[in-house]
Amino acid sequence: METLVVDHPLVAHKLTVLRDADTDSPTFRRLADELVTLLAYEATRHVRVSEVTVKTPVAPAKGVRLAHPHPLVVPILRAGLGMLDGMTRLLPTAEVGFLGMIRNESTLQAETYATRLPDDLSGRQVYVVDPMLATGGTLAAAIEFLFERGADDVTAICLLAAPEGIAYMDAAFAGSGRPIRLVTAALDERLNEHGYIVPGLGDAGDRLYGVV
Numbered sequence: 001m002e003t004l005v006v007d008h009p010l011v012a013h014k015l016t017v018l019r020d021a022d023t024d025s026p027t028f029r030r031l032a033d034e035l036v037t038l039l040a041y042e043a044t045r046h047v048r049v050s051e052v053t054v055k056t057p058v059a060p061a062k063g064v065r066l067a068h069p070h071p072l073v074v075p076i077l078r079a080g081l082g083m084l085d086g087m088t089r090l091l092p093t094a095e096v097g098f099l100g101m102i103r104n105e106s107t108l109q110a111e112t113y114a115t116r117l118p119d120d121l122s123g124r125q126v127y128v129v130d131p132m133l134a135t136g137g138t139l140a141a142a143i144e145f146l147f148e149r150g151a152d153d154v155t156a157i158c159l160l161a162a163p164e165g166i167a168y169m170d171a172a173f174a175g176s177g178r179p180i181r182l183v184t185a186a187l188d189e190r191l192n193e194h195g196y197i198v199p200g201l202g203d204a205g206d207r208l209y210g211v212v
């Protein structure tokens, strides 16, 4: 997996506030939204475009437009929903598909409880959004769904990633011949004995949508 850790002072600043256990849910949601837009700027560097010519009030100008079919954005529920608006702000014409997945906190295995994706993803560029790449089980299962439907160009955007998750993804898709990109704000130290990212930011879903 090709991994890009976005090195930018504004990303680092927002991520630091996001990590802080004293940051409340409304602020956490706003920061997650702002961060995804910054990460999406890098993640969409390879978005497909086609050449067009428009007429300015003065003369014809050559330019580009997003190629058809437009990209598909897939938030992994629940926590990935906190990154959807930031993505669609940058890609307003993207289609949106949904995957509902939850990690069993005893086994750390990902379980899927909802799937709402287009049947045929051949030729589509897909952007998967989920704040946390921990063991990698959830993201790997999500990308398997996308590959089964024909996707061959998948970029994951995660706020935080653990080295264990990246290693898991590399092993899971080694030799698949289908490139996968990861864009993240930080690569943390490790996972703890409960499968949480250290230092991480805690449970992203609870911090976005849980009762405080």
Ligand SMILES: O=P(O)(O)OC[C@H]1O[C@H](OP(=O)(O)OP(=O)(O)O)[C@H](O)[C@@H]1O
Residues within 6 Å of the ligand: 076, 077, 078, 079, 080, 101, 102, 103, 104, 108, 110, 130, 131, 132, 133, 134, 135, 136, 137, 138, 139, 165, 195, 203, 204, 205, 206
């Ligand atoms: O890399 P993994 O070890 O699979 O863990 C990462 C997953 O865990 C979190 O979701 P969670 O299962 O807590 O569901 P939620 O979004 O409903 O909170 C997170 O948003 C990822 O989807």
Ligand SMILES: O=c1cc[nH]c(=O)[nH]1
Residues within 6 Å of the ligand: 132, 134, 195, 196, 197, 198, 200, 201, 202, 203, 204, 205
């Ligand atoms: O650190 C972690 C790991 C998995 N899921 C989270 O929300 N946080």
Ligand SMILES: [Mg+2]
Residues within 6 Å of the ligand: 079, 203, 204, 205, 206
């Ligand atoms: Mg959670």
